[in-house]
Amino acid sequence: MDRAEVDSKIRELIGPFNKKGVEIQDSTTFVGDFEFDSLTVMDFVAEIEDEFDIIISMNQQAEIENYGQLVDAVTKLQD
Amino acid sequence: MSDTSSPEGTADSGGDLFSKFDDIIAMREGLLATGVEDPFNLVMEKVLSPTRAICNGRDTILLGTYNYMGMTFDPDVVDAGKQALADFGTGTTGSRVLNGTYQGHKECEDALREFYDMDHAMVFSTGYLANLGIISTIAGKGDYIILDIDSHASIWDGCAMGNAEVVPFKHNDIEAMEKRLRRVPEGAGKLVILEGVYSMLGDLAPLKEMVAIAKKYGAMVLVDEAHSMGFIGEHGRGVVEDEGVLDDVDFIIGTFSKSVGTVGGFCVSNHPKFEIMRLVCRPYVFTASLPPSVVATAATSIRKLQHAGNKRGHLWENSRRLHKGLTDLGFQLGTEECQSAIVAVIMPDLERGAGMWEALLKEGLYVNLARPPATPANMTLLRCSLCAEHSDEEVGTILGMFERAGRNTGIIS
Numbered sequence: 001m002d003r004a005e006v007d008s009k010i011r012e013l014i015g016p017f018n019k020k021g022v023e024i025q026d027s028t029t030f031v032g033d034f035e036f037d038s039l040t041v042m043d044f045v046a047e048i049e050d051e052f053d054i055i056i057s058m059n060q061q062a063e064i065e066n067y068g069q070l071v072d073a074v075t076k077l078q079d
Numbered sequence: 080m081s082d083t084s085s086p087e088g089t090a091d092s093g094g095d096l097f098s099k100f101d102d103i104i105a106m107r108e109g110l111l112a113t114g115v116e117d118p119f120n121l122v123m124e125k126v127l128s129p130t131r132a133i134c135n136g137r138d139t140i141l142l143g144t145y146n147y148m149g150m151t152f153d154p155d156v157v158d159a160g161k162q163a164l165a166d167f168g169t170g171t172t173g174s175r176v177l178n179g180t181y182q183g184h185k186e187c188e189d190a191l192r193e194f195y196d197m198d199h200a201m202v203f204s205t206g207y208l209a210n211l212g213i214i215s216t217i218a219g220k221g222d223y224i225i226l227d228i229d230s231h232a233s234i235w236d237g238c239a240m241g242n243a244e245v246v247p248f249k250h251n252d253i254e255a256m257e258k259r260l261r262r263v264p265e266g267a268g269k270l271v272i273l274e275g276v277y278s279m280l281g282d283l284a285p286l287k288e289m290v291a292i293a294k295k296y297g298a299m300v301l302v303d304e305a306h307s308m309g310f311i312g313e314h315g316r317g318v319v320e321d322e323g324v325l326d327d328v329d330f331i332i333g334t335f336s337k338s339v340g341t342v343g344g345f346c347v348s349n350h351p352k353f354e355i356m357r358l359v360c361r362p363y364v365f366t367a368s369l370p371p372s373v374v375a376t377a378a379t380s381i382r383k384l385q386h387a388g389n390k391r392g393h394l395w396e397n398s399r400r401l402h403k404g405l406t407d408l409g410f411q412l413g414t415e416e417c418q419s420a421i422v423a424v425i426m427p428d429l430e431r432g433a434g435m436w437e438a439l440l441k442e443g444l445y446v447n448l449a450r451p452p453a454t455p456a457n458m459t460l461l462r463c464s465l466c467a468e469h470s471d472e473e474v475g476t477i478l479g480m481f482e483r484a485g486r487n488t489g490i491i492s
Binding site for chain 2: 036039041046053
């Protein structure tokens with residue numbers, strides 16, 4: 001899957017978690033903009049991991065602050 | 080994606096490093112402003128027995144101390160401590176690997192080896208240090224730790240202190256655990272961390288299934304049995320014994336500050352190279368060892384716990400009776416069935432939880448108030464832990480106190 005395909009898949013997956021209907025850009029942050037708490041992060045990460053059959057360890061999650069970084073990380077991990 | 084590094088906490092702090100605590104300071108002030116007695120500042124002026132104390136001036140039944148087997152006032156245990164204090168002094172003033180290993184430390188480790196029937200036992204200064212030390216030392220760079228999301232803080236801190244990749248899975252979800260194990264890159268070392276009893280809700284891990292899956296994927300398994308030692312399993316070896324997987328587990332972590340009745344932590348293992356831990360595990364090396372009186376009381380208590388079948392039976396009776404009684408009164412509990420000696424009563428929110436906690440304290444009952452973020456799903460809990468020394472009459476009294484306090488605060492109707 002190339003970056004654009006990963007992007008559209010993650011956009012689909014984030015829908016149910018984006019309760020405030022925040023407009024998604026690469027710079028949209030998970031904590032500040034989406035207002036995810038730690039439980040939401042866990043459920044959301046699990047969805048992505050299952051969809052792409054990858055592990056996003058907590059160490060990697062700590063480096064991911066915004067949507068664009070997540071798409072980059074997943075694109076690389078599922079290669 | 081971690082919410083610990085929220086921008087609100089870091090930006091514009093004006094140089095005061097304490098700005099990051101403003102949210103929790105506000106939460107605490109908000110709670111105290113309601114006039115409730117401070118749940119996190121209780122003082123026990125006198126301790127009368129494992130189940131009774133004078134708390135904030137009131138004669139109080141203790142139902143939140145994890146003193147499961149009531150060993151804190153056992154005459155043999157107290158005598159062993161007094162004797163060691165007289166014979167060996169008040170403290171070792173040194174590390175286990177320098178001047179801090181006395182005869183008593185060896186005897187305490189002997190008692191643990193016998194208790195678990197395992198080859199190696201290593202005593203740490205607290206249970207927290209045991210998890211911190213073992214986890215951070217054995218799982219290194221490039222290794223993977225697969226752990227339950229509801230793991231105790233000492234487990235998380237052990238992960239944070241080490242360099243392994245940390246991969247949590249949903250609480251007690253066997254399938255989620257297996258998926259993560261399957262995705263670990265080939266050749267990487269794997270450590271699965273589980274707890275026998277999870278202390279917030281008092282529920283058990285499905286260890287039989289989980290340990291089998293961990294082994295199938297070639298992972299080493301560490302189980303924290305802090306809340307089960309002494310009374311779950313035929314010999315009190317914990318949920319691993321009860322589920323028949325003791326021999327498949329690589330490391331058991333435990334504590335002396337619950338059933339054993341003093342302070343300290345340990346790891347037992349059959350790993351042939353285990354003894355090297357004493358040289359490479361920093362939270363073991365770079366702290367003073369336990370005082371001689373503490374290891375003497377621990378060793379005596381552990382040996383008595385090996386033959387405590389009757390006490391185990393009474394503790395189960397107490398736990399089941401409290402669980403059923405509270406359910407019948409209409410309280411919402413953390414588990415549908417009684418699974419351990421922890422009975423967690425779920426409160427609607429922190430404010431009403433603190434109100435109920437205070438009402439119980441005024442009735443003369445102490446329980447733990449547990450609040451987010453220590454609790455799963457941001458719940459506020461009144462956590463009750465029973466003791467084998469609670470009498471039948473006391474359990475009846477406790478239920479009466481819950482009924483009155485629950486009606487007065489509107490938690491039950």
